[in-house]
Amino acid sequence: MSFEHIIEEKIKQSIRDGDFDHLPGKGRPLPKDELGYVPDELRNSYRILKNANMLPEEMQLKKEIVEIEELVHTIQDPEQKEAYRRQLTEKKIRFDMLMEKRKISQSSAFRQYGGKINRRFGI
Template structure:
């Protein structure tokens, strides 16, 4: 079923390209602004927007950045001892992130 939907979408896109429907669109040739909250559940978008404007990251994004930084540091670790220390920190951050995500999945979507 999923493949059929992708094929239909691809065919519609191809038709639009051939018909020129996608020519001269506003923003053509400019980079996409991916800092929008398309990945954030709708009920959390206002909160995330306020946090972003205040320069505060949600905890999961902060953890994701910390994990990425630790992975970079681990790849460049000068010694086995340092690599071991970084692996322990990385495991701790990943566990914290996984626990946080599990809690978010179990949280009710609506507050009454």
């Protein structure tokens, strides 16, 4: 008797016993996985980082880019504005280099997920 067969029998027995009758959300569709568009090889890593309230380096950079862009729009002092623009350019270059190094930008799954990230950050 295989392990899979034992598991299947346990599930069937639990259904017969009514163990699943009062579960929260019964009869409703499962919630969508917000990491569904992340490539399979990255999904578990991203989920672990998310649960630990950590962002992957590329997402942290993207977040910093958005924050600096917002600052640039609000700053009146030309010298200070130029300093933030230089910082913004450096972060964008670093982000692009990181994406190229990881070859993530070539993944169709990342392009789909990247759009979701951009919308979340308001880009």
